[in-house]
Amino acid sequence: MPLFYPGDDKGWRGQNTEDGFCGNQLSGMAKSNTNDAKVLIRSLRSAYAATPISLKIIDLYVVYTITSAVIQVVYMGIVGSFPFNSFLSGVLSCVGTAVLAVCLRIQVNKENKEFKDLPPERAFADFVLCNLVLHLVIMNFLG
């Protein structure tokens, strides 16, 4: 997942060290920080826009499942963990499928030379199979 390019990485660290030297210029530091952040985000977005749409779908899916998991954890934090296996099933279902989606993303990514010979269809078949097995276990555990 090429979110950070080497150039971005260096620039970000450079900004940080500069901040350290200008510790007494508070307003100037804040201003330069927001500017830097804007620059950073813009560069990230432009870099991400180049990502193929299929990978974007997978990213969206990962975000979606992790958000679901976070909501369930919040719910548990509020009301307690009484049907604990149900809670575990719900969270693990989300996290598990997110992990599988990440794996799918690694295999589908064309930049990734390691899986060059693997067709994306095969990777998708693995994804479906693993999901079905995962959810069989989840359903059994759900209670």
Add this chain to the structure above:
Amino acid sequence: MARNRGFVVGFAALICAALLSISAAASIRPISDAHRSAALELFVPVDGSFPSLEETYEALRTFQILGVGKTSDISGATCPVVLDKLRSSTSSPKEFFNALRLIGILGCQIGSQTFENVASHLQALIKDADSLMDLYYSVISLLHIKGQGVSAVLSDAEGVFHSIKALSQSDGRWRYDSNNAESSTYAAGIALEALASVVSLADAEVDQSKIGIVKHDIEKLFDSIKSYDDGTLYFDEKHVDGSEYKGPLTTTASVVRGVTAFAAVAGKLNIPGDKMLGLAKFFLSIGVPGSTKDLFHQIDALSCLESNRISIPLILSLPATVLSLTSKDQLKVEVTTVFGSAAPPLTVNLVQASSYDKNTPVLENQELQFDTENNIHYLDILPLKIDVGMYTLEFEISLHDPENLNIYATGGRTNALAFLTGTIKVDKAQIGVFDSDAESAATMQKLDLSQDNRISLAANHLQRMRLTFQLVTPLGHNFKPHQVFLKLRHESKVEHIFALESSARQFKIILDFLGLVEKFYYLSGRYEIELAIGDAAMENSFLRVLGYIDLDLPEPPEKASRPPPQPVDPYSRFGPKPEISHIFRSPEKRPPKELSFAFLALTLVPLVGFLIGLLRLGVNFKGFPSSSVPALFSILFHAGIAAVLLLYGLFWLKLDLFTTLKALGLLGVFLIFVGHRTLSHLASTSAKLKTN
């Protein structure tokens, strides 16, 4: 006290058991009111009638013989049915038979024309009949018509007689029909009754030689009579097979009916009176049967025996088999017919009375007095000096009029069991404590068991306790009861039971406490002394507390066994048990519903976000195969995944793991197939795109 009660109840049960065993041995009593009330209880009409004509006859015949019940209640509903059967031309001989034999009892008003029609119909049936039962039903029916005062004459009596006789076997049994090789005792009774009817229906005298042959058959039949140990005789089938088998009571009743009916028309039969008496005893020994059929057969057969021409059985019975010497009971004997009516003048002799255990005669040749008012023979037993105990009595009946010897069967000598009870005196009872080495120097305390005074003793483990007494019968003999027990009971309810040994003259027990300390679990303290003496012949059996003994036993060594936990009181064991209160796990605290629903909605928000995100990314279905076959496989693939997910949903809701796995296996194979086709198609299209 509860334990005492248990002990006494046990005693009573034992005595009752002993008495029951005696009464069972002498249970033959004539028909009594018990049978009358049983008949009224067993034969209960429903809405004024019985289910079938056969059952109606059995009920009414039983009532008629016993002299109970009213036929008028039944006749209203039953007479129309009887008339229907008689007028119907399709009635079978059995239906005619059941209808006609009821008329005599019910007294239905039926015109003589109907009878004549039925009679001619039956004549025709008899000509064609070849089975024993058809002949029997038809012939008996004709006899009933004759009994109604309508002339019914069997035209071919010799021929019918011959066709019934043709079914007889050499051993006196009969076959049901000529095709059936199996002979039956029950059929023999049926055949004899039919033959008797043929003889009385015949217009001319039946050949005496033929009757002689049948008489010989009857003698053969009586050779196959069976007997029980108590001297009762009965008939039963030789071969017990399923369908035809009727049981000894029905079979014997059939034979008795047949033989007595035949004797009534054919004159004296050469059957010993003892056999008739044995048959009567068989029916009486049944007591009161529990089923209507059995009761009918018993009563009907006994009524045949009550006035038969062979020999009328006289039953000797004892109204009471337990006689108390204290209340000066007399030995009473009744001699009656089976229905309890008076016997002709006769004398009863007590030939011998012998002790049941030792079998030694104690009494011989005593003639019983006759009480004409109560029709009872009696004997005062007090002056005869018979001691308490169980006795076998042997009676002999001698008829005064020698002519009666041919009419009545007295059965020679009759045995009966009787029980004499009396008060047993406890004499010379002494109890004392003494040192181990000085038995002769013991100081004994006198005990008076007739009064309720308690003694108190004290002893240590080096001493002994002695109890002696004598048991004397009213005649001054030594008495040895069934049970003599001494019981010591500690305050903590631990108890010890000792059986007393009887020497020649007295009962004696010496408790050596030194040898008993182990058995007493080293429990010092106060022990209650109880004495139990019981016997079925002892009217004053008792269980009494004699007093107390304070025992001073040594301290228990370390390894001494602990006293066993006392068993629960038997009365409380069957009492109500303490209620079991179940503790259920309290339900977990649940969040408010609104919160849960809010979060349910919240979990859907990311899904919505996902869908919106997909739209914004501009997702499309352009990659979906356009040609029909791959599109179909593609749809099937997605449907398959949906089906698996649905199956998971069902698994969560109601299915079990095995069902789910089976279904999943099938779906999985399908999914692999269509998935492979779809994805390989996609792969090939993308490969083409690349090469292009």
